[in-house]
Amino acid sequence: MPISPLHAPVLAWYAEHARDLPWRRPDATPWGVLVSEVMLQQTPVNRVLPAYAEWLERWPTPSALAADTPGEAVRQWGRLGYPRRALRLYAAAHTITERHDGAVPASYDDLRALPGIGDYTAAAVASFAYGQRHAVLDTNVRRVLTRVVDGVRYPPTATTARERRTAQDLLPDAPATAARWAVAVMEVGALVCTAAAPRCDSCPLYRECAWRQAGRPDHDGPPRRRQSYEGTDRQCRGRLLRVLRESDGAVPKARLDAVWPDPVQRERALDTLVADGLVEPLARGRYRLPTGVAAVVPSG
DNA sequence: AATGCGTGGAC
């Protein structure tokens, strides 16, 4: 789309209100952008900030990470959550080192082929790190466009073809402008057009927004299902892995048994951690974070 | 396509 009435207010707002985040600074490398995007998958900015700095200080390049062990990546990941991301980022560093001469690829397709990099992250890195023109469709952008364009409070559960078409159609023609637009819409969603308590009075799209014009109607339809957490395998996995993260070397199984009372669930959770490559079983009932690349890095 | 996958802060 050459020009949309949405562009100017969003770009002007961003110029004034954008947060000074380290992965947006001019000295941020494509590797830094990639690391930030993976960390930001389901983890809030405030918790990513220190983890990002420590990660890049330790592993300033993909090849530096690839030279370490997957277990160290999991340990350094700390409490960001969803530790399989650490494993996939480690595997991505190997792929980048071996197939891309150590440079984070610039093409969407090459990025998309990396482990742990889906549609959103591939578009985000291509756009933010390399200034390309892509529809960057994350939960923030989906929410903003659903409200502004469709006049509906929340986007559908799963991303639809129509949403992709809308986002694509709204992209400015010039790649640099499209990249700025992408990050700017995301920022509006993160700071103003938030999920629970949108600040419409401060919104650059106040006038244009169909949802605001309609009087901010509530969401109709079936109530949104949330996954429970207390007592789940996920919680159990989290406790087990925390023991290993915070221990040097191998840990006797008794240490793991101590953090979860139900033995059936505990064994199941431990099995899935091993299957995921997050935990390495050793002889005589000992366990540790993984040390070998074979189970983690895709071959071919 | 619906699920499983961590963690902690905000209210």
Place this chain on the structure above:
DNA sequence: TGTCCAAGCAT
């Protein structure tokens, strides 16, 4: 205080 939420991905 329990519920909701936070720049998704893989299967």
